[in-house]
Amino acid sequence: xxxxxxxxxxxxxxxxxxxxxxxxxxxxxxxxxxxxxxxxxxxxxxxxxxxxxxxxxxxxxxxxxxxxxxxxxxxxxxxxxxxxxxxxxxxxxxxxxxxxxxxxxxxxxxxxxxxxxxxxxxxxxxxxxxxxxxxxxxxxxxxxxxxxxxxxxxxxxxxxxxxxxxxxxxxxxxxxxxxxxxxxxxxxxxxxxxxxxxxxxxxxxxxxxxxxxxxxxxxxxxxxxxxxxxxxxxxxxxxxxxxxxxxxxxxxxxxxxxxxxxxxxxxxxxxxxxxxxxxxxxxxxxxxxxxxxxxxxxxxxxxxxxxxxxxxxxxxxxxxxxxxxxxxxxxxxxxxxxxxxxxxxxxxxxxxxxxxxxxxxxxxxxxxxxxxxxxxxxxxxxxxxxxxxxxxxxxxxxxxxxxxxxxxxxxxxxxxxxxxxxxxxxxxxxxxxxxxxxxxxxxxxxxxxxxxxxxxxxxxxxxxxxxxxxxxxxxxxxxxxxxxxxxxxxxxxxxxxxxxxxxxxxxxxxxxxxxxxxxxxxxxxxxxxxxxxxxxxxxxxxxxxxxxxxxxxxxxxxxxxxxxxxxxxxxxxxxxxxxxxxxxxxxxxxxxxxxxxxxxxxxxxxxxxxxxxxxxxxxxxxxxxxxxxxxxxxxxxxxxxxxxxxxxxxxxxxxxxxxxxx
Numbered sequence: 183x184x185x186x187x188x189x190x191x192x193x194x195x196x197x198x199x200x201x202x203x204x205x206x207x208x209x210x211x212x213x214x215x216x217x218x219x220x221x222x223x224x225x226x227x228x229x230x231x232x233x234x235x236x237x238x239x240x241x242x243x244x245x246x247x248x249x250x251x252x253x254x255x256x257x258x259x260x261x262x263x264x265x266x267x268x269x270x271x272x273x274x275x276x277x278x279x280x281x282x283x284x285x286x287x288x289x290x291x292x293x294x295x296x297x298x299x300x301x302x303x304x305x306x307x308x309x310x311x312x313x314x315x316x317x318x319x320x321x322x323x324x325x326x327x328x329x330x331x332x333x334x335x336x337x338x339x340x341x342x343x344x345x346x347x348x349x350x351x352x353x354x355x356x357x358x359x360x361x362x363x364x365x366x367x368x369x370x371x372x373x374x375x376x377x378x379x380x381x382x383x384x385x386x387x388x389x390x391x392x393x394x395x396x397x398x399x400x401x402x403x404x405x406x407x408x409x410x411x412x413x414x415x416x417x418x419x420x421x422x423x424x425x426x427x428x429x430x431x432x433x434x435x436x437x438x439x440x441x442x443x444x445x446x447x448x449x450x451x452x453x454x455x456x457x458x459x460x461x462x463x464x465x466x467x468x469x470x471x472x473x474x475x476x477x478x479x480x481x482x483x484x485x486x487x488x489x490x491x492x493x494x495x496x497x498x499x500x501x502x503x504x505x506x507x508x509x510x511x512x513x514x515x516x517x518x519x520x521x522x523x524x525x526x527x528x529x530x531x532x533x534x535x536x537x538x539x540x541x542x543x544x545x546x547x548x549x550x551x552x553x554x555x556x557x558x559x560x561x562x563x564x565x566x567x568x569x570x571x572x573x574x575x576x577x578x579x580x581x582x583x584x585x586x587x588x589x590x591x592x593x594x595x596x597x598x599x600x601x602x603x604x605x606x607x608x609x610x611x612x613x614x615x616x617x618x619x620x621x622x623x624x625x626x627x628x629x630x631x632x633x634x635x636x637x638x639x640x641x642x643x644x645x646x647x648x649x650x651x652x653x654x655x656x657x658x659x660x661x662x663x664x665x666x667x668x669x670x671x672x673x674x675x676x677x678x679x680x681x682x683x684x685x686x687x688x689x690x691x692x693x694x695x696x697x698x699x700x701x702x703x704x705x706x707x708x709x710x711x712x713x714x715x716x717x718x719x720x721x722x723x724x725x726x727x728x729x730x731x732x733x734x735x736x737x738x739x740x741x742x743x744x745x746x747x748x749x750x751x752x753x754x755x756x757x758x759x760x761x762x763x764x765x766x767x768x769x770x771x772x773x774x775x776x777x778x779x780x781x782x783x784x785x786x787x788x789x790x791x792x793x794x795x796x797x798x799x800x801x802x803x804x805x806x807x808x809x810x811x812x813x814x815x816x817x818x819x820x821x822x823x824x825x826x827x828x829x830x831x832x833x834x835x836x837x838x839x840x841x842x843x844x
Contacts, residue, residue, distance in 0.1 A: 188428045225521070227588050228265050230554070230577045234839040235259045238277055239520035239537035243267055245284040245302075247508040249524070252277040254819055254836045258300070263511045263524055265533050272819070274300055274307050281815040283320045286346050286555070290320050290328065297328070299343070299365075309367040310341065315761045320779060323348050328366065329382045329401075336374050336390065338403050339366040350427055352386025354446065355403040370403035385428040387443045391419060396430065402446060411740050413441040413448045421503070423463035425468075425484070431470055433460035438472060440484050454487040456480070462504035462625070466512050469526035473502050473514055476705075483528055490501060493529040520562075531650045538562055542834050543597040545825045548606045552580045553628075554827065555609055556834075574600065574609060576628050579827070585629045596621075596740075599648035612638075612648055623648070639693040640686070646709055651715055652696070653688040656707045685710050685720050687732055711753035713771055718759065721748055741773040754789040757807075766796065768807055777810040788826050795844070797824055802831060804844060816842055 228236055237251035237259065244250065248260040258275045260268040282294040289300040297311040297318065311328070318330040324347050328339045338355060342365050359367040377390040377399070388401040389411065398411040398420025417434030420522070424430050429442045429451065438454040455745055458474040465471070469490060470482040475825065481490040495502065495514060505513045511532060515522035520537035539561040546555050554577040561568040574590045586607075596612040603610045607629040613622045621643075623636040643655035684700035685707045699720060701707060709721035718730040725748060729739035743760065750761040759778065760767040766781035785797040795815070796803045802815040802824060819835040826832070831842045 204372065212326075213489070226265070226533050227575075227577070229582065230579065230839070232841045233266065233270065235261075235269055235270055235539075236837040237261065237535065237537060238837065239515070239517070240277055240279045241275070241282050242513070242515055242522060243282050243284055243289075243394075244505050244507045244513065245289060246287040249290070249507060249513065250282075250284070254838045257705075257819070257838065258302075260302075263507060263532055265524075265535065267680065269302070271302060271305050274305065281318070283318065285320050285322050285326050286649055288345070290318070292318055297330075299341075308365075310343075311339065312364050313337075317378065317380050319380045319388075321352070321382045321384055321386075322346075323351055324587075327352065327382060327386065328370075329380055329388050331374070331377055331380055331390070334373060334376075336372045336377075336380070336388070336401055336408075338370040338388070340369055341364075341366055350384050352384070354386035354443075355388065356386065357403060370406075372401060372403060372406055372408060374401075374408060377465065381422055381424065381430070383428060383430060383443065384426070384783070385426050385443065387428070387446065389422070389430070391422075396420065396434065400446060400448075411441075411448070413439065413450050415439060415453070420459060420461055421463050423465055423504075425465045425470070431463050431465070431474060431484070433463050435459055438463070438470070438482070440470075445611050452484055454482050454484070462514070463503035464504040464506045464512055466506040467509050469527055471504055471512055471527075473504050475501060477502050477514075479504070479512075479514055479525060479529060491529045493525060493531065495523055495534075536562060538837075539568065540837060542823045544600050545823055545832070545834060546601050547579075547825055547827050550601040550606045551828060552606055553577065553602070554579055554825070554832070555600065555602070557592075557595070557600045557611075572597075574611075574626075576609075587631045590626060590628070596646055596648075599646060601648065601650075604650060610648065621646070623653075635688065637693075638688070640695075641686055644706065647711065649715070651690055652712060653690055654685060654710060654712060654718065655688070656683070656685050657708065658683050658706070663803055673760075683707050683717070687712070687718055697730060697735050699728075699730060709748070709751050711751065712754050713753045713758075715772065719751065719753060721751060727751070727769075729773065739773055741769070745768075750784065752787050757789050759787045759789075759792070759794065766805075768794065768805075777805070777807045779805065779810065779812055788824070790826070790844075795824065795826070797821060802833060802842070815844070818842070 185760050191737055235253050238253050240252050242251045248262060250260055252275050253259050256273050258271045262268055279756060283290050291298045291300055292315050295314060296309050297315055298307050299310045302306050315330045317333050318328055320328045323545045324344055326341045326345055330337045335437055369835050378393050379391040381389045390401055392399045398414055398419050400409045400411050414432050419432045419434050421433045422430055428444060430738045432439045440451045442451050460472040460474055462473040463581050470484045473479050479493045483490055483703055491575040502514045502516050507513050508528055512525050513522055523534045524532040526532060540558050542556050542558045544557040555707045556575045559572050561570045563720040572592050574592055575590050576586060578584050594614040600611040603625060608625055608627045610625045613624050616623055621638050625634040643657045645656045647654045682700050683705050686695055687697040688695055705723040712718050716732055718732055720728045722728055725743050728739045731738050746762040746765055748760050748762055752759040758769045764780060767778045768776040770776055783799050787794055787796045792808050793806050800820040801817055802821055803812050804815050805812045818840045819838060821833045821835055823830055823834040831844055833840050833842055
């Protein structure tokens with residue numbers, strides 16, 4: 183079976199099948215163990231806009247025609263089928279795994295100790311049922327109904343809060359209120375066995391199941407009884423989905439059974455014969471969709487039981503399930519390995535995403551403002567394990583249709599050295615390859631997908647900084663022991679080996695040493711930088727800033743920073759940003775004092791013409807250097823990194839970004 187164009191993600195490597203016995207009757211014996219190792223899958227990039235949010239796959243559902251999921255620390259987001267962010271709500275839901283069910287434009291969430299109603303329009307969350315709930319199902323009526331399994335009983339509730347008027351009111355289990363609890367009316371309760379799945383149809387019929395055996399039961403609250411469903415042909419049911427007001431589809435071994443419940447007994451409308459076991463069902467656009475254990479999505483006509491099409495996914499161990507996004511799109515999702523795919527009802531692939539745990543280490547913008555590059559460490563879920571990688575991710579900012587390689591896996595990279603080259607389509611960075619003794623300058627063209635390596639013949643270094651034409655390193659050299667002079671009346675004395683620290687400037691193209699500054703005392707020269715190709719600044723052991731001319735190899739200026747003890751200096755073309763214990767100072771390149779203010783834990787700084795943006799304790803601060811006044815910038819979330827983009831500040835957090843006005 184060939185996938186449609188654009189969907190071929192490659193064959194799953196390392197596939198091993200475990201044979202099942204032909205006489206097996208339980209679902210455990212029907213499972214197919216799939217051992218797949220995937221290192222480099224191709225996933226689509228979420229489009230960048232003023233606000234950017236990645237779904238976590240912790241609580242992925244469809245809600246009112248949109249994809250809904252938690253993200254970051256406590257954000258609930260809505261995306262359309264193109265994964266464009268529609269809305270986000272902060273502080274409603276902690277980003278952990280919860281059971282969530284949509285009801286029109288609202289969500290009911292099970293936090294195990296209680297059921298909560300999330301009203302997205304009002305951005306509110308309230309308890310509607312203060313009760314421990316194991317499993318629940320909800321149907322959309324004028325007063326929605328909730329059926330819940332809790333502590334060996336099944337409860338039927340009706341919400342006291344009216345929702346949108348719905349003409350499809352229930353015909354089954356119409357009971358008078360027995361009692362009121364919180365914001366729900368209790369309509370009925372039945373003691374039950376250990377069920378682990380429950381489904382309520384729009385007509386009010388309630389079904390429950392035991393997944394291990396695949397048995398389905400009908401719950402009759404009016405008579406207070408539970409019947410075994412006789413419409414499954416005796417086959418273990420792997421999954422189910424409601425189709426319309428009174429119909430449901432059951433998937434079993436090699437078949438899908440469509441049952442209509444005009445009465446509580448139900449009638450089989452059709453039986454669809456399949457080649458494999460299905461582990462997910464959904465209904466959209468007058469088509470029934472199933473997904474097999476081999477991650478093949480199939481479309482069916484339920485009237486004549488004919489197959490309408492298929493699409494294939496690359497998959498990992500475990501099973502995908504299906505969900506209806508809206509009447510034009512469906513979602514295939516893998517809960518354990520945190521990935522999903524959006525398909526049209528014609529089974530055209532729309533988007534493939536894999537949730538990642540990311541930590542941005544560096545971010546840079548090209549001079550022309552066309553591209554944003556994030557250097558990040560990220561973790562991917564495979565076989566319920568987290569595998570970490572390093573990558574550079576490129577976001578096109580102007581021409582978003584340009585065909586570029588948007589992600590590149592990198593190893594042993596000096597993340598602070600990543601920057602755009604003279605050609606705006608290239609990135610350059612330092613890499614310490616295991617195949618080379620010396621470090622390499624990598625020049626990567628993400629448009630042509632070509633890479634160039636320049637080996638640097640430089641001594642072993644402690645830290646390194648890369649510029650367009652120059653390279654600066656700090657190093658410690660151990661001078662060999664020196665023989666003492668011969669003395670006939672005393673033993674020969676040997677002088678101890680001497681450690682010499684220093685900072686050296688090299689030419690990128692030739693590895694020629696252009697300047698070498700050494701310090702004879704025990705001192706780690708870790709604070710240095712070049713605002714341009716001709717000037718080198720170094721913080722020496724006496725808390726002084728030395729300004730060196732690279733061409734003449736001479737010191738041309740020196741400034742004493744005392745009484746402040748400088749711990750770090752950041753450099754721009756026009757300014758130096760000095761970081762002390764509880765103080766920030768700005769000097770110009772002539773080492774003249776520009777401004778000084780109190781500051782806490784420093785993370786990053788970026789300069790504008792006569793101001794700067796400082797990141798400290800995950801909060802952004804604007805500092806006007808003319809007036810020497812500071813003010814806090816809007817904090818949309820805990821900011822881990824940032825850069826200047828399009829005259830604004832791009833704040834970067836956990837799986838989210840936002841452009842902020844200065």
